[in-house]
Amino acid sequence: MNGAMQTHNRPPHPAPLEDPAPILEMRGISQIFPGVKALDTVDIKLFPGEVTALIGENGAGKSTLVKILTGIYRPNEGEILIDGQAVSFANAQAAIDAGVTAIHQETVLFDDLTVGENIFLGHAPRTRFGMIDWREINNRSLGLLQALESEIDPTIRLRDLSIAQRHLVAIARALSVEARIVIMDEPTAALSRKEIDDLFRIIEGLKRQGKAILFISHKFDEVYEIAENFVVFRDGRAVGHGKLPETPQQDIVRLMVGRDVKDVFPKVKVEIGAPVLRVEGFTHPTEFRDIFFELRRGEILGVYGLIGAGRSELCQALFGVTRASAGRLVLEDTPISIGSSGDAIRAGIVYVPEERGRHGLALPMPIFQNMSLPSLSRTSRGGFLKAANELALARKYAERLDLRAAALSVPVGTLSGGNQQKVVIGKWLATKPKVIILDEPTKGIDIGSKAAVHGFIGELASEGLSIIMVSSELPEILGMSDRVMVMREGLAAGMFDREQLSAETLVRAATGNA
Amino acid sequence: MSDVTNTKRVIPDRLGTKASRILASWEVLLFAVAVAIFVFNALASPYFLDVWNLSDATFNFTEKAMIAFAMALLVIAGEIDLSVAAIIALASTAMGGAAQMGIGTAGLVAIGLGVGLACGAVNGLLVSGLKLPSIVVTIGTMSLFRGISYIVLGDQAYGKYPESFAFFGQGYVVWAFSFEFVLFAALAIVFAILLHATNFGRQIFVIGNNEFAARFSGIPVERVKFILFLLTGLMSGVAAVCLTSRLGSTRPSIAQGWELEVVTMVVLGGISILGGAGTIGGVVIAAFVMGLVTFGLGLLNVPGIVMSIFVGLLLIITIAVPIIGRRIREMR
Ligand SMILES: Nc1ncnc2c1ncn2[C@@H]1O[C@H](COP(=O)(O)OP(=O)(O)OP(=O)(O)O)[C@@H](O)[C@H]1O
Ligand SMILES: [Mg+2]
Numbered sequence: 001m002n003g004a005m006q007t008h009n010r011p012p013h014p015a016p017l018e019d020p021a022p023i024l025e026m027r028g029i030s031q032i033f034p035g036v037k038a039l040d041t042v043d044i045k046l047f048p049g050e051v052t053a054l055i056g057e058n059g060a061g062k063s064t065l066v067k068i069l070t071g072i073y074r075p076n077e078g079e080i081l082i083d084g085q086a087v088s089f090a091n092a093q094a095a096i097d098a099g100v101t102a103i104h105q106e107t108v109l110f111d112d113l114t115v116g117e118n119i120f121l122g123h124a125p126r127t128r129f130g131m132i133d134w135r136e137i138n139n140r141s142l143g144l145l146q147a148l149e150s151e152i153d154p155t156i157r158l159r160d161l162s163i164a165q166r167h168l169v170a171i172a173r174a175l176s177v178e179a180r181i182v183i184m185d186e187p188t189a190a191l192s193r194k195e196i197d198d199l200f201r202i203i204e205g206l207k208r209q210g211k212a213i214l215f216i217s218h219k220f221d222e223v224y225e226i227a228e229n230f231v232v233f234r235d236g237r238a239v240g241h242g243k244l245p246e247t248p249q250q251d252i253v254r255l256m257v258g259r260d261v262k263d264v265f266p267k268v269k270v271e272i273g274a275p276v277l278r279v280e281g282f283t284h285p286t287e288f289r290d291i292f293f294e295l296r297r298g299e300i301l302g303v304y305g306l307i308g309a310g311r312s313e314l315c316q317a318l319f320g321v322t323r324a325s326a327g328r329l330v331l332e333d334t335p336i337s338i339g340s341s342g343d344a345i346r347a348g349i350v351y352v353p354e355e356r357g358r359h360g361l362a363l364p365m366p367i368f369q370n371m372s373l374p375s376l377s378r379t380s381r382g383g384f385l386k387a388a389n390e391l392a393l394a395r396k397y398a399e400r401l402d403l404r405a406a407a408l409s410v411p412v413g414t415l416s417g418g419n420q421q422k423v424v425i426g427k428w429l430a431t432k433p434k435v436i437i438l439d440e441p442t443k444g445i446d447i448g449s450k451a452a453v454h455g456f457i458g459e460l461a462s463e464g465l466s467i468i469m470v471s472s473e474l475p476e477i478l479g480m481s482d483r484v485m486v487m488r489e490g491l492a493a494g495m496f497d498r499e500q501l502s503a504e505t506l507v508r509a510a511t512g513n514a
Numbered sequence: 515m516s517d518v519t520n521t522k523r524v525i526p527d528r529l530g531t532k533a534s535r536i537l538a539s540w541e542v543l544l545f546a547v548a549v550a551i552f553v554f555n556a557l558a559s560p561y562f563l564d565v566w567n568l569s570d571a572t573f574n575f576t577e578k579a580m581i582a583f584a585m586a587l588l589v590i591a592g593e594i595d596l597s598v599a600a601i602i603a604l605a606s607t608a609m610g611g612a613a614q615m616g617i618g619t620a621g622l623v624a625i626g627l628g629v630g631l632a633c634g635a636v637n638g639l640l641v642s643g644l645k646l647p648s649i650v651v652t653i654g655t656m657s658l659f660r661g662i663s664y665i666v667l668g669d670q671a672y673g674k675y676p677e678s679f680a681f682f683g684q685g686y687v688v689w690a691f692s693f694e695f696v697l698f699a700a701l702a703i704v705f706a707i708l709l710h711a712t713n714f715g716r717q718i719f720v721i722g723n724n725e726f727a728a729r730f731s732g733i734p735v736e737r738v739k740f741i742l743f744l745l746t747g748l749m750s751g752v753a754a755v756c757l758t759s760r761l762g763s764t765r766p767s768i769a770q771g772w773e774l775e776v777v778t779m780v781v782l783g784g785i786s787i788l789g790g791a792g793t794i795g796g797v798v799i800a801a802f803v804m805g806l807v808t809f810g811l812g813l814l815n816v817p818g819i820v821m822s823i824f825v826g827l828l829l830i831i832t833i834a835v836p837i838i839g840r841r842i843r844e845m846r
Pocket of ligand 1: 059
């Protein structure tokens with residue numbers, strides 16, 4: 001299991017079989033938060049020209065490690081060595097100066113700044129006279145974005161971008177720093193296959209330049225594709241490391257969750273019933289046009305497409321947070337008009353948003369209060385809160401989704417990314433709707449919990465719920481859907497029955513390449 | 515690799531004991547400060563511990579605190595109302611004018627509360643209807659409402675209030691408990707329940723923490739904010755009735771500068787000025803602290819201007835302390 005980990009005195013070229021000296025080494029790192037030991041005497045090494053995959057369940061401590069390496073947290077114990085020299089980062093700038101850059105799981109970007117400003121915030125290139133060099137900023141931003149095959153204009157404001165486009169900006173921001181150690185915390189969540197390929201091409205380039213890369217992902221196909229080493233975290237401890245592809249996935253999964261997890265999507269056979277929701281000619285001024293579809297009882301309708309195809313925007317209009325400019329909604333044979341999310345919820349249509357931090361959660365508030373929010377009418381009595389009912393509801397969904405938290409009353413913001421996502425899903429499942437719109441439901445969720453979420457979705461369908469599931473993950477779409485609508489540039493580019501489904505057809509319809 | 519077991523995890527409802535959570539709160543710290551000031555006052559002046567003196571002292575904060583309760587909800591929801599003192603002026607002017615025309619006590623109270631509500635509705639419509647920032651809107655209406663008062667009254671004053679009207683600001687319910695103090699206590703309970711025990715209160719917290727998420731969760735954000743402005747206007751009307759009754763006259767400069775003292779009380783009470791957090795209990799304690807300090811300084815014959823310097827400093831310090839504290843914790 002253990003790969004070659006002995007050190008040499010800096011060979012001039014990476015030796016083919018044995019690892020060279022690590023660029024970065026962390027020894028005995030511990031990080032303690034109230035109620036949790038997020039990291040417990042962890043050791044890790046990163047080597048030049050190699051990608052090390054960091055694997056572990058939601059809440060295992062991966063992002064905490066990233067935050068230590070980027071100077072955001074100071075560990076309670078342990079030391080960090082770069083080129084064998086002990087370093088300590090007083091703040092985020094110190095980490096950048098030491099040659100560490102990172103794509104964070106939740107990057108903070110600024111809505112009112114331009115794309116270029118966001119990319120170079122804090123390290124803007126200067127002219128000879130010490131002024132900020134705007135032309136240079138925009139040129140270099142354009143170059144970075146083009147390397148990602150993205151046509152985002154660096155001079156537009158961030159607020160005009162879609163979620164996935166923001167994510168590309170975050171990636172460009174990390175790559176705009178001259179660094180020898182590049183950390184990527186779930187960089188592919190929210191990206192579709194094509195964008196992932198672009199990112200991987202960039203990673204290959206970084207490898208050739210001799211950079212050390214730490215790559216965090218819950219998707220094993222990606223890990224095997226890009227990484228040569230792996231480290232597994234479990235409950236804050238490094239429980240194993242080794243070489244890829246020699247180690248089979250099964251072994252890694254067992255290390256990470258302590259049991260075998262089947263990577264199949266448990267599609268439950270469900271009797272499809274009468275039409276529940278009919279969408280006719282749904283049109284938005286800028287994002288999508290002429291969308292028609294019908295959703296039946298117990299049906300799972302997958303929605304696939306590239307970034308910017310208008311999928312999330314369609315969902316948000318169905319849910320009433322944005323307005324469609326034309327079109328009709330018919331719910332169980334009655335035309336309905338939805339002017340706000342309140343109307344939608346009352347009608348029995350709910351939406352699990354993709355952007356959990358911005359749209360899904362009040363981060364400083366307790367887990368149970370976030371979970372119970374849209375169900376307050378059920379947990380309360382006569383307008384008065386009943387904390388016991390809220391806690392019971394939260395506990396039920398926390399257990400079903402295998403939530404990892406110190407307590408149900410800690411702020412949601414202290415949870416790991418994947419666990420926050422579980423709270424968002426639980427929050428909406430608890431409302432017992434008729435139609436549930438899931439936007440990237442398993443984004444950032446670990447393999448074990450993913451199976452649980454899929455099982456849960458299947459169960460809901462068999463209870464007669466109708467489900468619209470937007471996903472960029474082909475296996476998820478292929479495995480779960482009864483039918484798939486593919487969107488391209490705001491238009492429905494095709495509707496496929498389960499029998500017709502294949503990765504090639506969907507990708508072809510999504511990209512428009514015949 | 516085989517030693518890993520999959521134990522079922524149990525998530526507790528809460529971390530730590532109830533006592534430890536309470537002890538670590540801002541309210542306890544503030545309460546200690548209140549006790550300290552109380553002891554200091556008692557030592558500094560032989561007149562302080564007299565029951566009637568203490569009862570008098572409560573008038574320093576009861577009216578402001580009534581507004582502070584509503585303001586607390588508004589600040590938690592991420593908004594603010596700086597026109598509250600101007601609403602008092604306008605409501606008081608309206609009552610004064612009505613009293614000159616011979617309208618009775620019940621009518622005067624209705625007018626005072628009605629004007630408060632109307633002013634609150636104006637603020638609420640501008641903020642939640644037109645989506646304007648509340649700080650700008652209420653700075654505007656602050657000048658507007660008091661301006662109307664000045665136009666009506668000039669350098670005149672209204673004085674002829676019916677005798678029974680005096681009860682609200684000068685009457686006692688039992689023993690040394692004034693009507694104002696009893697009303698203050700009752701409102702404290704009502705607002706505490708509204709904020710901490712109802713669905714409406716929960717919605718206020720969510721809006722203050724993440725307005726997007728509130729909207730995505732089906733909370734009628736605009737309606738909640740409108741109601742909060744109405745409530746703040748109404749409480750300003752109540753304060754106007756009490757203050758006018760206590761003073762027995764109305765000048766356009768009535769309650770000048772109170773908006774700052776109300777906001778200070780709210781922030782001192784631990785309500786986050788950024789929205790999303792705080793308790794009514796904290797505001798109650800803050801009201802006592804400010805009342806005790808004002809009274810103590812009065813006993814020591816400290817001039818009024820020093821008092822306003824004190825309020826200004828208090829406001830800055832209470833906003834700065836949590837922020838600096840967080841920075842220190844982050845630097846560790
Ligand atoms: N600021 C914080 N305060 C309190 N607890 C925290 C904080 N940050 C992280 N934790 C806790 O530390 C543990 C590790 O979290 P971390 O974010 O590192 O997990 P992760 O491995 O990145 O998970 P995911 O796959 O879900 O992103 C979790 O139990 C989390 O609740
Ligand atoms: Mg993480």
